[in-house]
Amino acid sequence: MNFLVVDDQSTMRSLVKGMLNKMGYKDVEEADDGSVGLNMLKQKPYGLVISDIHMTQMSGLEFLKETRSTSAIKDAKFMLVTTESSKAAVLEAIKYKVNGYILKPFTFEAFLEKLKLLGIEPVAVADKPEVQAWGSEAGTPSS
Amino acid sequence: MNDHYEQKLLNEFVAENSDHLESIEPDLLAMERSGAKVSKDILNRVFRAIHSIKGSSGFFNLSVIMNLSHVMENLLMCFRDGVLFPDPDKIDALLCGVDKLRLMLNDVQASDKVSITDELDRINGYLSGTKGEIKKDTTKNKSNADSKETSGKSPDFLEALRIFELEDAFLHLEKETVKTTVASGMYVYAISAPNLPLSDLESYGQILFHDLDKESLISRLIYATAMESDLLCDFISLPQDKIILLEREKLLKALDDKSLAICKEKISPETDPKNQAIKDTQKDKEAGSGETIRVGADIIDRLMNLVGELVLARNQLKRELESIYFHDPKVRIVAQNLNTVTSKIQGKIMQMRLQPIGSLFHKLPRLIRDHGHRLLKKVDLNLEGEEVELDKSLVKSLFEPLAHLLQNAVVHGIENEEERKSLGKPEAGQIIVKAFKEGGLITLIISDDGCGIDPEKIALIFASGFSPASKPSADVSHKIGMEPIKNSIEKLGGTFDIDSVIGRGTTVKIRLPLTMTIIPSIIVGVRDKRFAIPQVNVTEIVNIKTGETGRRIEKVGKADVMRLRGKLLPLLKLSDALNIDRSVISSDGNGAVFDEVSEKTQDGLKSGQSEINVIVMRIGNNRMGLVVDNIFDTEEIVVKPISDYLKECKCYAGSTILGDGRVAMILDVAAIARICGFRFDEAGMEEAKERKAEEQSKKDVTSKPFIIFNNTHDDYFAVDLEGVSKIEKVGFKQVYRSGDMFFIDYIGKALPLLSLEKLFHGATELEEVNEYFVIIPKNEELRKGILVSQMPDAIHTDVEIKSYPSIPQCITGVAFIGHNLVRFLNLDETFRMSEEQQKYS
Incomplete structure (x- = not known):
């Protein structure tokens, strides 16, 4: 499965990417703004888009709305990274059929839980012992 | 490997959040100024910056940073909700917080050992005045990860349904629909409450089952939505006990058991191959628009060095080609092309290193504010030309001198309020910091409308070692010694002028080269030696024709001076200054010619009959003329740092390789003037005295x-x-x-x-x-x-x-x-x- 991580903060992108890597997913692409992410999404499908809600050019919410209103990509799985302070935006996102949202800051466990809701489970990677450890927590990974 | 990755991430975290802190400070000051009428934009910006610090510090387990940013965020939230007003006290608390955050970010590893109790107590003090909401926030935040497990939790979902009398609902549920909603990541809740906003709920999720008790008007719902339980409670304003989160696995299993109907699995929409169809044209158009890449400064520095070498090679090649193949059009075209490309590369790389001076300016309001508060003086700071760009290294090293100057302006320049009022000046002191480009130079002007400096003392404040400590300030116009400021500016290749009118204020003018490593210079010759003089220092070149020397050059005491447009210009022979005499044997066989020249100039300039080249230079507020034998050309030279064993030769600022492959030293004109005993200070004092006398006589x-x-x-x-x-x-x-x-x-x-x-x-x-x-x-x-x-x-x-x-x-x-x-x-x-x-x- 491949992922698209959209955030204007490179630290956040790296973090989310790191967590996905930990789960055993290596195919992670990044974009630093909603508009960039939208274009990437138009190019090819992603298993999941994880986007921050606050971005300077195109916010995560606009990105979501654009995605949902573009027929070719309207069914893309979309998760928003939000903050406590953006409840209204989250509600708006839910209206636009966001598949999930996660509050910053989140732990790896919370992240795992959220992805599990979307049917995304960690995959085993043989040469990474720590993934085994994580995997045991989130259900035994199939080898 | 993993450690390395973490470290890299941590570095990125520090870099990014340090940037955030930089941006917060001016915004906080703006908030302080606007008080209750604080702009939403600014508030949001600060909020977001603090918030992202809090957010990302959480990931790195930097609990102290997180705790501090958390209370700061809460205080900001109170501003936003209008519960509290951003008065100077609270802004001060936030600024202290920002300082602490910066301190911790500077050494993240030790951040856990930093005590933040003062800051926390102070901010919490403000917060405790408001409702308990915020406290609740903290706890909620901590248990964020497991909150949904605890809230709306039920031991068994069938039991839960029974509580809400929804057992029958289960039978009506469409397995297919439930599956789809669950697959799209929704939670499934059981809700029982009166007057539910059904149409709203429908637009924020999917009502899987609805049963209305007509008598009590209580709706019983099975509702699928992406909302987490606390948000849902908020949304329909219900306490947590009115909704129950149904465990998805169990629900699906129960549905499986219930229904034997075989459902065709629909392909989930997530990977629709149709999406693969893309328009290449669009791709091309969109690619690379407005993207930025972070590149390490060391790489750019290395690139810069290489470009320096390239420029040298080009200069050498140009010279060689010109002498041999000048008339061959083919070679000339190639040479020209090389020329332009090299120049362009050089320009682009220089541009890479450029940084708007605004990043430096943003630190200044805080400085002014702090000094102002401390001394109970009101000061307005006006910044102009934030967009002016200059070399990154310059921006960094300018902070110290600029901070010093502003401190002087506030502490010694600006009078206190009453005094200003009585003088008819505006209550708040006005300090202007202005940056603009002028030719290849950046000019920085720092002016205040304070009390000014006694002209007689201007020379004094430049004296080395002068500071208020060594001369207790009986006189307010005493300033902290300017010598270190001036020196650091000169080290950057700049010049430093000060102009002051008593009672009206002081203006400091700093001129700096845009970049430091490649500078346009004038190549001059003394005997068979060549030297480069940075054009920044040169104001004009005067050629005194043979026969005119006697008239134009006069002697004052032992020194030669030249009359230039009515003003006396002290002259210095470069050959004397550097002790190059005719005993030097010329290496390229032109010794005889040079000997002749030196013979003529030997007994002083006045008696000499040959023509004389004078390079008129500006050193701070003063001018002097440097007499050289030849003036060759202007050339863009690449500055090479001077090697260690030549460091003692104070008259050189560096060395360079000229187009013809020769090594030339770059002259540090100010240092030469100093070594040769030019005492501008005294001259300046004398002039100042005259001026003062003149002014007084006018009044008299x-x-x-x-x-x-x-x-x-x-x-x-x-x-x-x-x-x-x-x-x-x-x-x-x-x-x-x-x-x-x-x-x-x-x-x-x-x-x-x-x-x-x-x-x-x-x-x-x-x-x-x-x-x-x-x-x-x-x-x-x-x-x-x-x-x-x-x-x-x-x-x-x-x-x-x-x-x-x-x-x-x-x-x-x-x-x-x-x-x-x-x-x-x-x-x-x-x-x-x-x-x-x-x-x-």
Whole structure:
């Protein structure tokens, strides 16, 4: 499965990417703004888009709305990274059929839980012992 | 490997959040200024910045940073909700918080050991005044990860349904629909409550089952939505116990058991191959638009060095090609192309290193504010030219001197409020920091409208080691020693001028080169040596022709000076300064020629007959002329740092390789002037004294302006400036004679002239000098001019004019001005006397 991580903060992108890597997913692409992410999404499908809600050019919410209103990509799985302070935006996102949202800051466990809701489970990677450890927590990974 | 990754991530975290902190400070200050009318935009910006610090620090387990940013965020939230107002006290607390955050970010590893209790207590003090909401927030935040497990949790979902009398609902649920909603990541809740906003719920999720108890108007729902339980409670304003989160696995399993209907699995929409169809044109268009890449500064520095080498190679190649293949058009085109490309690369890389000076400016308001608060002075800071870009290294190293200057301005320059009021100045001190580009230079102007510095003390504050500590400030105009500031600016290749008017304020002007490593220079020669002088220092080049040297160059004491547009310019021979004498044997066989040159200049410049090249240079507020043998060309030179064993030679700023492959030293002109004992400071003090004396004399009522002049007999006379209308310059030939009378043609009329020679010495003939001057009195009835043989000068003086009974009536008195005895004339009496003389003659 491949992922698209959209955030204007490179630290956040790296973090989310790191967590996905930990789960055993290596195919992670990044974009630093909603508009960039939208274009990437138009190019090819992603298993999941994880986007921050606050971005300077195109916010995560606009990105979501654009995605949902573009027929070719309207069914893309979309998760928003939000903050406590953006409840209204989250509600708006839910209206636009966001598949999930996660509050910053989140732990790896919370992240795992959220992805599990979307049917995304960690995959085993043989040469990474720590993934085994994580995997045991989130259900035994199939080898 | 993993550690390395974490470390990299942590570094990124620090870099990013340090940027955030930089941006917060000016915004906080803006909030302080606007008080209750704080702009939403600014508040949101600060909020977001603090929030992202809090957010990302959570990931790295930097609990102290997180805790501090958390309370700061809460305080900001109160501002936003209008619960609290951002008064200066609270902003101060936030600023202290920002300082602490910065401290911790500077050394993240040790951040856990930093004590933040003061900051926390202070901010919590403000918060405790508001409702308990915020406290709740903290706990909620901590347990964020497991909150949904605890809230709305139920041991068994069937039991849960029973509580809400929804057992039957289960039978009506469509397995297919439930599966789809679950697959899209939704939670499934059981809700039982009156007056539910059903249509709203429908738009935020999917109502899987709805049962309305008509009597009590209680709706019982099975509802699928992406909302988490706390958000849902918020949304429909229900307490947590009115909703139950159904465990998805169990729900699905139960549905499986219930229904034996076989459902065709629909392909989930997530990977629709149709999406693969893409338009290449669109891809091309969108790719790379507005993207940025973070590149390490060290890579750019290395690139910069390489470009330096490239420029050198180009210069060398250019020279070689020019001498050999100049007439071959093919080679010329290639050479030209290489030339442009190199220049362009150089330009682009320089551009990479450029940074708007705004990043430096943003730190200043805080500085001003802190000093102002401490001293209870109101100060407005106006920043102009934030968009001006200059080399990154310069931006960094400019902070210290700039901070120093601003501190001086606030501490010593700006007066306190009452004093300002009484002086009729605006209550708040005005400090302007302005940056602009001027040619290849960046000019920075820092001006205040404070009390100014005594001109006599300007030289003093530049004296090394001067500081208020060594001279306790009885006088407020004392400033912290400027020497270190000036030195650091000069080290950056810049110049530093200060200009101050007592009572009006002080203006400091700093000029800096845009970039430091490649600079346009003038290549000069002394004997067979070549030197590069940065063009920044050069104001003009004066060539004194053979034969004119005697007239243009004068000697004052031992030193040579040149008269340049009425001002004296001290001269320094580069060969003397660097001790290059004719015993140096020229390496390229031109020794004889150089020997000849040195012979001529040996006995001082004045006696020399050959032409002289003077490079007029600006060193701070002063100017000096550097005498060189040859001036070759201007060239973009690449500055190479001077090697260690030459560091002791203070007169060089670096070295470079010229186009012809020769090594040339780059002259540090200011250092040379210093080494050779040029004491501008004293000259400056002298000038300042004169200026001061002049200013005072203007105010002084007893002092009067006079025109002072002398005749061919070198008698000095003075007339009151009040009585003079005009001074005309006339050639000897333009003076007409009629009998023993002299006339000039003045506005078409013959104006009779009074000759002082005749009046006092009885001379009847005019001495033949190149030019005469005619002083024309204001009193038109006199209808006469005074013939003078030397250029009159205007002076201010309050000397006592002594009168003696023995002197003629036309002389009001005599006095010594300078070393000359000056006779002060009464114009009316003088003309009357001359007429009488005529009558009797």
